[in-house]
Amino acid sequence: MAQSSLPSTEPTVIEKVVAFVDERIGLKQMQAKMLNEPVPGGSRWAYVFGSVLLFIFIMQAVTGILLMFYYVPTADHAYASTQYIIHDVDYGWFLLSYHFWGSTAMVVCVFAHMSQVFLWGAYKPPREMIWLVGLALFGIVMGFGFTGYLLPWDQRAYWATTVGVEIMDKTPLVGDFMARFLKGGPTPGQMTLSRFFVIHVMILPAALMGLAGLHLFLFRAAGPAGPFRGTPEEIRAKTDYFFPRQVWKDIVGMAVVFASICALAFWEPVVLLEEATPDPGEYHPEPEWYFLFLFQLLRLKVFAGEFGQFLGAIALPGAFMALLAALPFIDRDPERNIFKRPIALISWIAVMTAILLFTVSAIINREFLD
Amino acid sequence: MQPQLKSKVRCTDREIGEVTKVIVDPLSHQISHIVVSMNGSGERQVAMALVQTVTDSTVQLRNTSSEIVALPPFNRAEYVSTHEVEIAHLEDKLHVTPGEVLVPFPELEKNVKRRTFFMNFTHAIGFLIGLPIAFPILRYLMKPMYAPFDNGWLKIGNVGKIKSDDIGVQFKYRKKVKEAYLPEAEVEKNIWILKATPAVLEKVYQGKDMEFRDATGKPVWTNKKDIPYVAFSGKCPHLGCGYKWRKHKVLGQVFLCPCHLSIYDASGKVLDGPAPRPLDALPIKVSASGEVEIIDMEFKAGTKSQIRIV
Numbered sequence: 001m002a003q004s005s006l007p008s009t010e011p012t013v014i015e016k017v018v019a020f021v022d023e024r025i026g027l028k029q030m031q032a033k034m035l036n037e038p039v040p041g042g043s044r045w046a047y048v049f050g051s052v053l054l055f056i057f058i059m060q061a062v063t064g065i066l067l068m069f070y071y072v073p074t075a076d077h078a079y080a081s082t083q084y085i086i087h088d089v090d091y092g093w094f095l096l097s098y099h100f101w102g103s104t105a106m107v108v109c110v111f112a113h114m115s116q117v118f119l120w121g122a123y124k125p126p127r128e129m130i131w132l133v134g135l136a137l138f139g140i141v142m143g144f145g146f147t148g149y150l151l152p153w154d155q156r157a158y159w160a161t162t163v164g165v166e167i168m169d170k171t172p173l174v175g176d177f178m179a180r181f182l183k184g185g186p187t188p189g190q191m192t193l194s195r196f197f198v199i200h201v202m203i204l205p206a207a208l209m210g211l212a213g214l215h216l217f218l219f220r221a222a223g224p225a226g227p228f229r230g231t232p233e234e235i236r237a238k239t240d241y242f243f244p245r246q247v248w249k250d251i252v253g254m255a256v257v258f259a260s261i262c263a264l265a266f267w268e269p270v271v272l273l274e275e276a277t278p279d280p281g282e283y284h285p286e287p288e289w290y291f292l293f294l295f296q297l298l299r300l301k302v303f304a305g306e307f308g309q310f311l312g313a314i315a316l317p318g319a320f321m322a323l324l325a326a327l328p329f330i331d332r333d334p335e336r337n338i339f340k341r342p343i344a345l346i347s348w349i350a351v352m353t354a355i356l357l358f359t360v361s362a363i364i365n366r367e368f369l370d
Numbered sequence: 371m372q373p374q375l376k377s378k379v380r381c382t383d384r385e386i387g388e389v390t391k392v393i394v395d396p397l398s399h400q401i402s403h404i405v406v407s408m409n410g411s412g413e414r415q416v417a418m419a420l421v422q423t424v425t426d427s428t429v430q431l432r433n434t435s436s437e438i439v440a441l442p443p444f445n446r447a448e449y450v451s452t453h454e455v456e457i458a459h460l461e462d463k464l465h466v467t468p469g470e471v472l473v474p475f476p477e478l479e480k481n482v483k484r485r486t487f488f489m490n491f492t493h494a495i496g497f498l499i500g501l502p503i504a505f506p507i508l509r510y511l512m513k514p515m516y517a518p519f520d521n522g523w524l525k526i527g528n529v530g531k532i533k534s535d536d537i538g539v540q541f542k543y544r545k546k547v548k549e550a551y552l553p554e555a556e557v558e559k560n561i562w563i564l565k566a567t568p569a570v571l572e573k574v575y576q577g578k579d580m581e582f583r584d585a586t587g588k589p590v591w592t593n594k595k596d597i598p599y600v601a602f603s604g605k606c607p608h609l610g611c612g613y614k615w616r617k618h619k620v621l622g623q624v625f626l627c628p629c630h631l632s633i634y635d636a637s638g639k640v641l642d643g644p645a646p647r648p649l650d651a652l653p654i655k656v657s658a659s660g661e662v663e664i665i666d667m668e669f670k671a672g673t674k675s676q677i678r679i680v
Contacts, residue, residue, distance in 0.1 A: 076555060159611065163629060166609045166671045176670075180515040186679040187668065190549045191514045279542060279558040279604065280612035284628040298609070299630045304644035306674040309608075369628045 035243035040226030042238040043246035046120075047224070048253035049113035054212065055254040056106050059261075060144075061205065063099040071151070073197035075190040078153035079275040086270065097265035103145055105261050107290045110141050118348060121336030122225035128328035130218045133211055135325055140208050145288060147200040150193065158276035159285030161188055161196070167298075167313040175314075187278070228336035284369050286362075293358035296365070371424045372401055372465055378428045379406045379416075381435040389429060392464075393449065396473045399463040404429065405444050405472075413444035450475050514550065519678065521590045523655065523663040526561065529599060530660045536570050536636045538562045538615035538625055540604075545666060560604040560612065561652065561664060562625070564636055567598075573637035574600050574651060582653045582665065585678075591653040591665060600638075601654040601664050608632045608645040610671040625649065646674045 011019065022028050039047070070089055072081040085092035114134065117123055123131035150161045165188070169179035184191025226235055240246075273283060287295050294317065297303065303312030323330075331344070338345050377389045390413060391405035403415050416431065416438065423430045431438065449472040452460060457473065464471060482488070526543040541563055544556045566574065575595040582591045593600075602625075606613045611629035618624045618633065621641055625634040633642040638649030653665040668680035 074552065075549070076552060163609045163611060169670065170672055177515075181511065184514045185517055186515075189547070190552050277558040279560045281558075285611045286629075295630075298644060301644070304646070306646040306672060308644060309646065309672050365631075 035241065035247070037220065037224070037242040038239050039224055039242055039246055040239050041230060041235040042240050043242075043249055044227075045249055045253075046116050047246060048250050049109050049116060050219075051250035052253045052257050053106065053109050053113060056102055056109060056257060057208065057212070059258070060099060060102045060106065063095050063102065064201065064205075066095050067099060068201065073151065073193055075153065075193055075276075078151065078193060079272070082152040082154075083272060086272065093269050094265055097269040098261055100270045101261045101264040101268075103148060104264075104288075104290070105257055106141055107145065109257070110138055114138065115348065115352075118344070119338045120225060120228055121338065121341065121344075123328045124331065124334065124336060125328065127218075127222050127225060130215060130222060131328055132325060133215045133218060135321065137208065137211050137215060139321075140204055140211065144200065144204050144208075145290065147196040147204065149288060150188075150196045151200065152270075152272055153193065153276045154272040155274050155276055155280060155283045156272075156286075158188060158278075159280060159283065160287045160291075161192065163285060163295075164287065164291075165192075170310050170313050172310070172314075188276075225336070228338065284366070286366075289359065292362040293355045296358040296362035299365075373404050373418075373421065373424050373429050374426070377424075377426075379404075379431065380428055381431050381433055381438055383434050386435050386438055391472050393472045393474065394452070394457075394460070394464060396455070396457055399457075399460060401464070406438070408439065411439075414438055414441045415444045416441070448475050448480070449473060517680075519585050519667075519680065521584055521665055524666050526662050526664055528660045529563065529565065529656055529662055532563065532565045535565050535567045535598075537623065538564055538602075538636065540615070541662065559666065561666075562602040562604065562615065562649075563654070563662065564600045564602070565598055566600050566636070570637045571595065571598060571600070573635075573639060580651060582667070591655075593651065593653060597654070597656070599654055599656050599662070601652040601662070602638055603650040603652050603668060605650070605668055605671065606632060606645065607647050607650060607669065607671055608643070613649075646672060647676070650676060 018027065067085060070081055070085045070092065072078060082096070085096050087093070117131065117134070146161075146164055150157045165179050165183055168182065169175045171178060180186065182192070182195060183189075184195050230238075274281065286292070294313075297316070298309065298312050300312065303309055333341070335341060373389050373392060375389050375392070378385055379387050379389060387407045387409045389404050390407045392401050393403040393405065393415070394400070395402045401418055403417050404421070406414050406416055408414060420431050420433055421429055422432045452471045452473060455473060460471075524543065524545065527541045532539045539562065540560050542558060542560045545559050546554055547557055548554045564570070575593070577595065579595050580593040581589050582593075584590050604612055606627040606629065608627060608630055611627050613625050613627035613632070613634070616624060616626040618626065621633060621635075623636070624641060625636075625638070626632075627643070627645070631643045632640065632645035634645070634649050635641050638651065640648060650667070650669045652667055655663040657663075666680070667678055670677040670679050
């Protein structure tokens with residue numbers, strides 16, 4: 001009793017364990033280096049998207065691993081095992097729907113993240129490599145969406161893949177090989193399912209982890225770009241560390257995204273269509289909403305015929321991605337203020353408007369098909 | 371106390387220069403030598419055994435200046451800086467920053483003359499490991515990509531259900547598939563059959579019999595131009611969706627693909643939309659009792675010419 005009234009100077013067991021590990025691998029220094037990164041001009045809500053994307057990816061990995069406990073990637077069991085997850089496994093509907101809406105959140109946040117970097121001019125020297133690796137990550141996210149879509153093996157899955165692979169087939173010279181390689185044959189079947197499964201659960205996650213690590217490493221090597229306005233003195237005066245203010249904003253961002261995905265999974269849970277088969281029946285094939293604008297683009301008369309299709313499906317998206325990759329090398333002007341970069345601002349607005357218009361017109365078009 | 375960089379170095383008789391580098395033993399992490407700049411006349415490497423006392427700004431040696439000058443000049447090539455080697459926990463034991471902390475370049479390494487050669491050699495061996503497995507991996511993954519064409523006839527129903535001419539009638543059928551190791555399964559497919567009037571038939575065949583060939587170019591079947599039943603593959607030649615027979619406000623009764631809105635007339639000709647070629651007519655046989663048989667061919671979508679893939 002007498003002892004307890006005195007302040008204890010003896011380290012607790014936890015402190016001893018931490019000290020033990022710290023002595024061997026420099027834990028505290030590592031933590032300090034991770035948290036004490038100066039954020040020029042101070043923390044901002046606009047900077048949360050990178051951390052939020054990492055959070056979404058971790059949750060996709062967790063829910064994805066859980067789905068694999070029941071899912072069977074074979075043409076005769078994929079549909080039934082997915083239905084089993086939805087209807088019979090406790091909370092299976094929730095985990096599957098979370099995974100589904102998580103992929104949507106991923107695409108939304110990738111767009112927000114890329115837009116933020118673009119508008120802030122943060123792709124400019126010395127951050128070109130971060131931007132390039134980021135574009136590769138964008139491609140991987142799209143690949144995740146495309147391959148994951150097939151796995152439930154319902155009509156929606158089958159037809160999105162059929163059309164998607166036919167589009168790839170239009171690549172000059174290598175198109176036919178690529179399409180057959182992905183499908184594992186001339187038409188979608190078991191081999192396609194196996195290949196998409198391996199790509200979705202092994203190859204893309206490994207690629208994403210590696211490239212996201214590189215993305216972060218390059219980001220830390222170059223340092224955050226900071227705001228595009230303000231004198232060096234003003235920016236220095238507002239500078240703080242990554243922890244606590246930015247970490248706080250990031251965790252709020254993650255919580256909001258988590259709550260939104262949960263809400264969507266709850267109110268709009270995944271419902272499968274009929275099992276996949278080469279007869280679409282009454283189903284009107286359509287890709288996931290974030291590919292709708294491309295889908296609608298291919299309905300245009302200018303992209304008709306063999307050459308038109310190559311233009312719309314391969315050349316145009318390819319040229320756009322090439323332009324994004326070349327952006328830091330074309331745009332040599334060090335000015336980062338978006339309000340002093342009229343071409344950049346107008347281009348961004350034009351691209352976003354075009355995507356929005358095409359998506360909306362694809363949705364309106366649905367009504368005239370029934 | 372450890373000798374600090376820039377500390378003055380004094381001999382028993384006079385000051386001879388300052389500490390420019392320290393040399394650390396990579397195993398004990400102890401400073402073994404200091405490197406002293408001799409006020410412009412080269413550098414000398416002085417063992418810690420010769421050091422008598424160390425204070426904040428001075429290092430006192432036991433020897434006279436002439437003894438130190440007589441030491442061989444410091445050879446930088448025998449050392450590597452701590453930035454170039456991995457020595458765990460060195461910073462915890464050493465407090466000589468800022469400046470150059472050196473460790474001896476190992477004796478065994480000094481005799482290796484052809485470091486670039488060894489580096490390239492390593493790459494070459496790695497490449498030689500990769501080379502023999504690249505082709506097997508490619509073949510392994512390519513195994514199912516190319517399948518021979520199936521030219522077997524498939525019974526799909528009776529034309530008795532076609533009530534009027536020039537109207538697209540869908541025939542659904544089940545096709546057995548046996549994929550690799552999987553048990554035999556059935557998939558649902560569909561084709562469209564038209565009982566064509568002579569005018570439409572003329573548009574389909576353009577006055578010529580239609581010949582179908584297998585992969586080697588050998589004819590497998592000929593659709594006679596005067597047989598009124600025409601079968602269209604259910605796969606839209608634009609991007610492979612399934613199309614429907616629909617009423618269009620302006621064009622009347624047409625084949626319409628809901629995917630990218632390609633529109634074809636009863637003869638399969640493109641009326642509107644992005645399709646690059648007409649609908650694909652298939653080999654068809656109709657018996658006296660009206661039983662229909664087809665060869666289930668599939669053609670690559672999106673190309674101007676017909677390229678058979680199944």
